[in-house]
Amino acid sequence: MATLSTSSLLWTHSAKLTLSPAPRFSRPNKSSSIVMAAAAKVAPAVIVGGGRVGKALQDMGKGDDLLVKRGEPVPIDFEGPILVCTRNDDLEAVLDATPKSRWNDLVFFQNGMLEPWLQSKGLNDADQVLAYFAVSKLGEPPVDGKTDTNPEGLTAAYGKWASAIATRLHAGGLSCKVLDKEAFQKQMLEKLIWICAFMLVGARHPGATVGVVEKEYRSEVSNLIAELASAAAAEKGITFEEAMEDRLCAYSRAVAHFPTAVKEFKWRNGWFYSISEKAIADGKPDPCPLHTAWLKELKVV
Structure with missing residues (x-):
C-alpha cells in the first residue's frame, strides 16, 4: 500500500x-x-x-x-x-x-x-x-x-x-x-499481487529488501506472480494486460529499499489463501500451491 x-x-x-x-x-x-x-x-x-x-x-x-x-x-x-x-x-x-x-x-x-x-x-x-x-x-x-x-x-x-x-x-x-x-480493479489486483508476491518471497530470505528479491530471487517471485495472477484472473473473470511481471519488477526496482515481511494477512495474502481453501474443499487442485507451501513454511498458516 x-x-x-x-x-x-x-x-x-x-x-x-x-x-x-x-x-x-x-x-x-x-x-x-x-x-x-x-x-x-x-x-x-x-x-x-x-x-x-x-x-x-x-x-x-x-x-x-x-x-x-x-x-x-x-x-x-x-x-x-x-x-x-x-x-x-x-x-x-x-x-x-x-x-x-x-x-x-x-x-x-x-x-x-x-x-x-x-x-x-x-x-x-x-x-x-x-x-x-x-x-x-x-x-x-x-x-x-x-x-x-x-x-x-x-x-x-x-x-x-x-x-x-x-x-x-x-x-x-x-x-x-x-x-x-474494471480498469481500476485490474490495477488493484496487480498491486495486490505485487505486495503478496514480493513480501512472501522476501520473508523466505531474512533481511532481503524488495530490490534484493527482484535482483537475486527473480525466478521465485516470477513463478509466484504467475501463479497469483492466474488465480486472480480466474476468480474475477478478468484478463490482465500483458507484461505484468515486467511492470511489477520495474516497480520493485523503484522502491528497492523497502523491507519485506508478510503483514496484514487478512487484507493481503489471506485473499489468495481463501481461494486455495475453497478449491481444496471442493476437491479441486490448489490453484496457488507455491503460495500455500511458502505460507506454511513460514508458519503464517
Missing part, C-alpha cells in the same frame, strides 16, 4: 512495474507546485487519519479541510469527500464513526483486498485510490512513484470523487489518473 505501514507509505501499495537502471523518484518543484495548487480548485474534504498521508493530503488543500483523528466522529454536515487514510484494521471503527448517510462519500486509500469487507458493508461501489507515493516524515512533501515502464505515474482513483482526488493530488505535484471500475 508496498507500504511499510498502510497509514504512512502507500504505493501501488494501490496503485506498477526492462531492466534499465532504476529511475529516481522526482520530487515536485516547489514553485511549480505552488502555481499548480493556486490554479487548481481543490474541493474541501474531511480527512480521517492524522498520519503522514493524511497530513500530506491536507497540505494539498486550501486550508478548508477538516482533519478527523482516530476515534473522532465524522460530521454529517460537511459536504465533500471523506478521505480515509487509516490502517485497514481501523476501517470498522471509521465506518462506525461515520453517519450512514455519508458512507457514499468515503474514499479509501488503503492497500490490499478491500472488496470482501466493502461488500459486507453494502459498499460495493465505494471510491478507492491506489496511491503510489511516499511520505518519509510527517509534514514532508510526498514523493511520486514512477517507474521505467510507467513514467506517467501509477496512482489511480475510481468513483464519484475520483476527479476531485486527482485534482488534489495534481495540486500537490503528484500524478493521478481516473479509471473506470
